[in-house]
Amino acid sequence: MDKCKPNTSHIAVGSDTASAVRARVGDKIFSRLTLFFSVLMVAILIALLVALGIDAWPAIQKFGLSFISSIEWDPVNEVFGALPAIYGTLLTSLIGLLIAVPISLGSAVFLSELAPDWMRRPCSFVIEMLAAIPSVIIGLWGLYVMVPFIRNPIETWLGSNLGFLPLFQGPPFGVGFLSAGIILAIMVIPIITAVSREVIAAVPLTQREAMLALGATRWEMITRSVLPYCRSGLVGGVILGLGRALGETMAVTMVIGNSYALSPSLFSPGATIASKVASEFNEASGDLYIGSLIELALVLFAITLLVNIIARLLVWRTVSVRGTGE
Amino acid sequence: MSKWSQNWFAGIAAILIAAVALAGCSSPSGSPAASTATPAKSINLNGAGATFPAPLYTKWFDEYNKLTGVKVNYQPIGSGGGISQITEGTVDFGATDGIMTEAEMTKAESKNGPIMHIPMTSGSVAVIYNLSGIGSGQLKLTGDVLADIYMKKITKWNNPEIASLNPDLKLPDAAIAVVFRSDGSGTTYIFTNYLSKVSQGFKASIGNAKAVKWPGDIGGQGNAGVAGQVQQIPNSIGYVELAYAEQNKLAWAQLKNAAGNFIEPSLEATTKAAEGVSLPDDMKVMLTDSSNPEAYPIAGFTWILVYANQRDKDKGEALAKMLWWAIHDGQHYTSALSYGSLASTAVTKAENAILSMKYEGQTLITR
Numbered sequence: 001m002d003k004c005k006p007n008t009s010h011i012a013v014g015s016d017t018a019s020a021v022r023a024r025v026g027d028k029i030f031s032r033l034t035l036f037f038s039v040l041m042v043a044i045l046i047a048l049l050v051a052l053g054i055d056a057w058p059a060i061q062k063f064g065l066s067f068i069s070s071i072e073w074d075p076v077n078e079v080f081g082a083l084p085a086i087y088g089t090l091l092t093s094l095i096g097l098l099i100a101v102p103i104s105l106g107s108a109v110f111l112s113e114l115a116p117d118w119m120r121r122p123c124s125f126v127i128e129m130l131a132a133i134p135s136v137i138i139g140l141w142g143l144y145v146m147v148p149f150i151r152n153p154i155e156t157w158l159g160s161n162l163g164f165l166p167l168f169q170g171p172p173f174g175v176g177f178l179s180a181g182i183i184l185a186i187m188v189i190p191i192i193t194a195v196s197r198e199v200i201a202a203v204p205l206t207q208r209e210a211m212l213a214l215g216a217t218r219w220e221m222i223t224r225s226v227l228p229y230c231r232s233g234l235v236g237g238v239i240l241g242l243g244r245a246l247g248e249t250m251a252v253t254m255v256i257g258n259s260y261a262l263s264p265s266l267f268s269p270g271a272t273i274a275s276k277v278a279s280e281f282n283e284a285s286g287d288l289y290i291g292s293l294i295e296l297a298l299v300l301f302a303i304t305l306l307v308n309i310i311a312r313l314l315v316w317r318t319v320s321v322r323g324t325g326e
Numbered sequence: 327m328s329k330w331s332q333n334w335f336a337g338i339a340a341i342l343i344a345a346v347a348l349a350g351c352s353s354p355s356g357s358p359a360a361s362t363a364t365p366a367k368s369i370n371l372n373g374a375g376a377t378f379p380a381p382l383y384t385k386w387f388d389e390y391n392k393l394t395g396v397k398v399n400y401q402p403i404g405s406g407g408g409i410s411q412i413t414e415g416t417v418d419f420g421a422t423d424g425i426m427t428e429a430e431m432t433k434a435e436s437k438n439g440p441i442m443h444i445p446m447t448s449g450s451v452a453v454i455y456n457l458s459g460i461g462s463g464q465l466k467l468t469g470d471v472l473a474d475i476y477m478k479k480i481t482k483w484n485n486p487e488i489a490s491l492n493p494d495l496k497l498p499d500a501a502i503a504v505v506f507r508s509d510g511s512g513t514t515y516i517f518t519n520y521l522s523k524v525s526q527g528f529k530a531s532i533g534n535a536k537a538v539k540w541p542g543d544i545g546g547q548g549n550a551g552v553a554g555q556v557q558q559i560p561n562s563i564g565y566v567e568l569a570y571a572e573q574n575k576l577a578w579a580q581l582k583n584a585a586g587n588f589i590e591p592s593l594e595a596t597t598k599a600a601e602g603v604s605l606p607d608d609m610k611v612m613l614t615d616s617s618n619p620e621a622y623p624i625a626g627f628t629w630i631l632v633y634a635n636q637r638d639k640d641k642g643e644a645l646a647k648m649l650w651w652a653i654h655d656g657q658h659y660t661s662a663l664s665y666g667s668l669a670s671t672a673v674t675k676a677e678n679a680i681l682s683m684k685y686e687g688q689t690l691i692t693r
Binding site for chain 2: 015046072073074075076077123143144146148151171173175176251254258259260269271280282283285286
């Protein structure tokens, strides 16, 4: 990036000095402007944290750490706890990733390594289009098309055949953690696929050729050379998907059943942090109630931050172990 | 690529969250004080609040604008929002489906002076169900039984308590899937107010609010969410606004009112509810469990909130006139939009409230 700037001004020098001066002034303005934008972003982030902290203060003061561990959410008696929402957020994201990661990686490998040329572009285009569908549309589709299908046959089948597992107990309502997880999978697949495809495509051809020259099969080339080479990028893609899953609101609210429950069953209706805040913020009144909802948002913020930090560390570790930088 | 898009993504997210946070904290919605620059003749009134009466209010303000030229902007941001906006003084009037709490009244009074509740129309909550072979209006329930269902004490349709109310119906030996409103709403407020009145157990364990701690199964987002779940899930029960149930032809239950009659929800039975409840002068009263023999028991007013002491003479006068029109001529528009008109007793009380609105100690309009 830095190397580009002197290049352009050299070209300007070639024509005449006045335009060179103009270009240098332009450079200055440009660099100030970009500096301003990046500082602005950081300032917004800090302002956001401060504002959330101030509004959440009544709840932080009242409940302290028990906010994280309590399962109560009782607006009438003003007792609030976040545990079921935290649980729901992590559980649905986990289900989403468990489904999305294999599918996304599989299709990314296919599209970049195996697919015939005529398929490659249209296929990736369609997958990326999926990411552009507004979440409320996905939510409506989920509620009216997917949920009835999940209720019967999927949940009834799971319940009658695997019902001995705590995961698949309880009445098959259709709405619940399972549906929310599947909706999230659908929403993050295009993100993970798109990133993974780019990352895999960026692996140098020499890596592949060397592997093939050693007599490796295609499978060996992909699993032993291509994927390990770009592992950090793939993890980045997955984390990007996870970030979306953790914060997704609308579609999840429509299919999760919005019960404040802490149940091991995937059939159970539940809530996520984002869905809880979205559901109740409009009509909430009283400093403690609103403060608790905002503290929920802070908790989500912290979870997202934590996930990002872990991801950075993971990427950094794999990169330094393998000694291959990006 | 991944790093870049990650930052970009986080940036967008931060902006969105910031926007939401700002909107939630204290953003003045609409454009208050927009009228100060224009001559006194053209008056803009700004209001915000409940979503339930929004279709009616939109119709009213449109008609009223044609009649008088007074422009009324109404933002349906929810009752909670309506209360906080009028408390902060960013609107000329608020609107709510629930009564302001003592704490809210005190806070508002300390900021911009006392606030009055003026009833505009009434609505009711229909109990809907999905039972194969049992049509609309066939199922009979009492408040007690309904409360037990929502407390998950009665969990099966063929429970003797339900069966004894419905000797002619073949009720299934199936679990009741209980559907509630997951978002805070005036509908839940009216519904839980009724159940708290008829069941001490409900009052003690769940209570009356716009959002409560439901032990029950599934939460739906809005009327559409609740109705959608009830229509999809066999053997379910739920509650929605009467207007919504009517427009979507949902199967609803008859409820036993305080006089002992089983009543189907209707606009007439909603209006009747106000005639069996003694109305206090401040009109902060719920119409649930009315003693009128023809009343449907789960009904309530929806109110417009105004300052008892207006801050601007012209605006105050325009507001009082508009409200006066709404509780008289405006009532003709209610039934077409599935709202219950105000009972005559309620109109009288509302008149007194409007006449008592003041600007610097002077009354704004006279009869």
